[in-house]
Amino acid sequence: MAMAVASSCGCSFGPTQAVAIFSPELTTGIMLPYAPSTVAEALLALLDAAAAQRGRATLAIPGGRSPGPVLTELARICTPFVRERLHLFWLDERAVPLQHPDRNDAPTLTAWDVGGPRPAGVYPMAGEAADLEAAALAYAQQLR
Numbered sequence: 001m002a003m004a005v006a007s008s009c010g011c012s013f014g015p016t017q018a019v020a021i022f023s024p025e026l027t028t029g030i031m032l033p034y035a036p037s038t039v040a041e042a043l044l045a046l047l048d049a050a051a052a053q054r055g056r057a058t059l060a061i062p063g064g065r066s067p068g069p070v071l072t073e074l075a076r077i078c079t080p081f082v083r084e085r086l087h088l089f090w091l092d093e094r095a096v097p098l099q100h101p102d103r104n105d106a107p108t109l110t111a112w113d114v115g116g117p118r119p120a121g122v123y124p125m126a127g128e129a130a131d132l133e134a135a136a137l138a139y140a141q142q143l144r
Contacts, residue, residue: 036069036070036072036073037073037077039070039073040070040071040073040074040076040077041077043059043070043074044074044077044078044079044082047059047078047082047086048079048081048082051081051082051085051086052081055085056085056087057082057085057086057087058086058087058088058089059086059087059088059089060089060090060091061088061089061090061091061108062090062091062092062104063090063091063092063093063094063104063108064104064107065107065111067108067111068107068108068110068111069111071108071111071112071115072111072112072114072115073115074112074115075111075112075113075114075115075116075117075118076115076116077115078115078116078119082119083116083117083119083120084119084120085119085120086119086120086121087119087120087121087122087123088108088112088118088119088121088122088123089123089142089143090104090105090108090123090124090125092104092125093105093124093125093126093127094127095127095128095132096127096128097128098128100128103127104125104127105124105125109122109124123139123142125139126138126139
């Protein structure tokens with residue numbers, strides 16, 4: 001699982017580092033000594049720097065349930081400054097209808113909602129689209 005922070009400050013969590021941080025073991029403390037609050041604080045610092053420098057911060061979220069505890073904590077500590085400039089994107093989505101229990105966006109947003117209000121921009125993938133290739137191209141345009 002990878003979570004990436006887009007930041008123009010030269011700081012980022014790339015897939016290599018994030019795979020370890022956002023593993024299922026994180027919630028039980030087996031793999032790493034990092035609590036969700038520690039990871040959320042580090043993410044908030046990066047997002048704040050990006051928002052201050054560019055007026056916008058972007059967080060790319062992996063699918064599944066493993067990022068949930070970190071996202072709940074990030075939503076809890078997210079400042080209004082960052083929240084008003086933060087845009088959430090997904091790295092992947094399953095090709096299933098909206099409200100399907102296997103979708104990735106629903107548990108992610110539920111975890112965020114537990115911690116606090118949603119950020120300015122929330123852009124789930126259209127995994128329910130009949131033409132997934134066209135949906136992927138449209139999503140790529142949103143990323144620009």
